[in-house]
Amino acid sequence: MATGGLKYNFARLNIAEKLIAINVLVFILDGLARALYNYSLSEWFQLPKAYLAFFGQPWSLVTYSFFHAGLGHIFWNMIMLYFSGRIFLNLFGNQKFLNVYFLGVIVGGLVFLLSYNFFPTLLQSNTVLIGASAGVTAVLIFVCAYLPNQEVRLLFFNVKLWYIGAFFVLIDLIQIPYGGNVGGRLAHLGGAFLGYLYARQLLNGNDIGAGFGKLWNGITQLFQPREKKVPLKTVYKKKTSKAQGKAEYDKAAHQKRIDDILDKISKSGYESLSKAEKDFLFKAGKQE
Structure with missing residues (x-):
C-alpha cells in the first residue's frame, strides 16, 4: 500500500x-x-x-x-x-x-x-x-x-x-x-x-x-513496455460466382428504378409518369 x-x-x-x-x-x-x-x-x-x-x-x-x-x-x-x-x-x-x-x-x-x-x-x-x-x-x-x-x-x-x-x-x-x-x-x-x-x-x-x-x-x-499484439483472426469471404454477382447487381438496379418512380409520383403525381414507367411499375407490382 x-x-x-x-x-x-x-x-x-x-x-x-x-x-x-x-x-x-x-x-x-x-x-x-x-x-x-x-x-x-x-x-x-x-x-x-x-x-x-x-x-x-x-x-x-x-x-x-x-x-x-x-x-x-x-x-x-x-x-x-x-x-x-x-x-x-x-x-x-x-x-x-x-x-x-x-x-x-x-x-x-x-x-x-x-x-x-x-x-x-x-x-x-x-x-x-x-x-x-x-x-x-x-x-x-x-x-x-x-x-x-x-x-x-x-x-x-x-x-x-x-x-x-x-x-x-x-x-x-x-x-x-x-x-x-x-x-x-x-x-x-x-x-x-x-x-x-x-x-x-x-x-x-x-x-x-x-x-x-x-x-x-x-x-x-x-524503455516503455511493449503492448502485446493480439493475433488477427482470418476472415474467409464466401466466394461469389459471376452469375450471382450479376443477379445481385440487377436486383439492386431494379429496386432503385422502382424507388425513383415512386419518388416521382410523390412529387408530381401518377399522371406525370411516362407509359414505359407505368408499364414497369405494373410489372413490378405483379412480381411482388
Missing part, C-alpha cells in the same frame, strides 16, 4: 515537481552512501573538466545535474525550479519544459568543458561540475525573456521578470573574476544563454528544441 501511495502521489506532481523529487531522492541516496560507505555515487555521474575523462563517461553531460554539493546547493536550486517551473507550465506543456531544462543542462555542461580547455587558469585544478543550476537557470531566463514585463510578487512589492533575470546573470558575471565556483558560474551563463535564445526564437515562431523533443521521446519509448 505504501508503494502504491507513493506512485500515486508522484504521478499527481507536475513535471517540475517530479524533477525536484528525483533530485531530492538522489541527494538523500548520495548522502547515505557517503555516511555508510564513505563513498560518493556522484563520482560516476559528475561532469569532469578534461575531454579524455569526459569521453570515458559521456552520460555525465546530463547526469551531473542530479547531484549537489550540499544542502544549501540543492535547496536554492529546487526553490528556483519550483517557482520558475510554475510560471513556465502555465504557458507551455511538459515536453517544452523538458526541452528547455535539459538543453540548458547540456549547454551549461558544454560551456564548462570548453571554458576549462580554453581558459584553464580560471578553473581550479580539481574542478568537476555537479548541480541542476544550468537547467534551472535556463527555465528561469526563458520565462523572463518570454514575459519580460510580467510582474511577480516579491515580499512586499512587485518586480518585472526581466529585472529578476538580469539580476541573476549579473551576479554570475560579477563573481567570475573573483574565483570560487567559476565552472559553476560559467555553466549558469550557458544555461541562461540557452533559455534566452529559446524564448526569443519561440516568440518568432521557431521552436529550436523540437528536434531534441523528438529524440527524447524516441529514447523514452525504448
